[in-house]
Amino acid sequence: MNPVVLACVAVPVTAVLYGLLGLRRRWQDRWYRVMVERAAGLLRDPYRAAATRWWDEDDVQAAAAALLLDGLATVNHRGNLALTAAGCDPSRAAGHPLPDALLDALRRRTAPVTLGNIGRRDAAFNAARSAFHAAGRAGVQHGTLEFRREPGWAAQVGLLLVSAEMTVTVLVLADLAPRGPVDSAAVAATAVGLVAQVVWFGLYGRLRTAHTRRDPWAEAVAGAGLHPALAELAGRDPEAVARLRTSRWRVRRGRNRGRPRRRRTPAGAEA
Template structure:
């Protein structure tokens, strides 16, 4: 086959298409990285992915302790202070406010582990808060790239292998004549080498994407320890840990307040 026709009609367009796909994926990955780097993350939402001693519930309890709304003893019992018992006083954030409301619904001091396990309203507020935060963080995320179905990917790789083989055979089939054909032959050979190199670059790019399937979650894992937990004194931290480990309650101790009976309508 004429090297000029081979270069202009087959090899160069295929090479341009392959590297165009690679460039589009790289631009998308850079856009995702830039978006995640500029995210403003709520510290409580970031703490949700940590282990239980550093998670969002632990941070909410630490915030209440630092604000003087509750106290914790060596047994892990959380007790409302005078300020914490005031219904008009809030912590200024949905999660500490939900934990404060859960303590106000109890008839006596309660352990943090007990509240997390047995208070459905606290769990509901926590789930709703994290769902809303996750939706906001992912609202501006560039659309995820869609890989071709397996059958199409296999077909594409088969066609590429056939194109590489046939183009190489056609290039070596006859000796070029004249400067134009020699230039086209050299360009065709370089394009074929670039296509082989593309295979390696494509595999590396896919492996890198598979290593970080959720860039937003990766960004959340980079957040430091919640400021409330970092500012808690060591003895209080130990007491709060004991409070989180306690999930059982004594008889008539820390139960939800009974709902007052309503008088029947006349």
């Protein structure tokens, strides 16, 4: 085979492969930027930003802090939350889905209760909390950028054609005897293109895993600060913040878990 003809096949194939590599990299980077922008837009709601923080500073603690700041609930030294007169008024609301869900959970109880008890046993509150966060993250892909484990049929055919082209090129180069500077230049260009094609497979494998360890939602949440309600409550009443922390860790309230207490009949009355 003429070395010039061989070079005219190997060099364009190499150029096409690296062009596809550049397009793939550009698409992945654009995807990630779009996901980060969407996450940043959704995290303007501080309750969504606090969803993945520690228990002492998460969205449930923030919702309870909002109720305390609005005067809708109180918390005692044992971490038991109770409604105030304003909180018992059905017409009053916290003005946000998550604090409203916590307010409804407190209204369903007949006695003071801890946050840990509500989180463990109140299915309605947990469902409302999950629905709130799911609705917010519907437009943002949570988790890493995933590709199909096996390439599609078009990609498989393309890889087979490239492999066949590389095999033929190696076999032809082994039997070529360049004659003159033009043939020598063509052989050199073919050899460089062949080496570049081998390198391309490694670059493509790295590109496929470039974003597999990056989560746009997690990275956006990591940069969020403390919820404003918790920050305000910490400045106004640090003891209340400590009580909310106790309330979150306490799952069992004792004999009464929000049920009506039984009135004990005095012994003298029975007599």
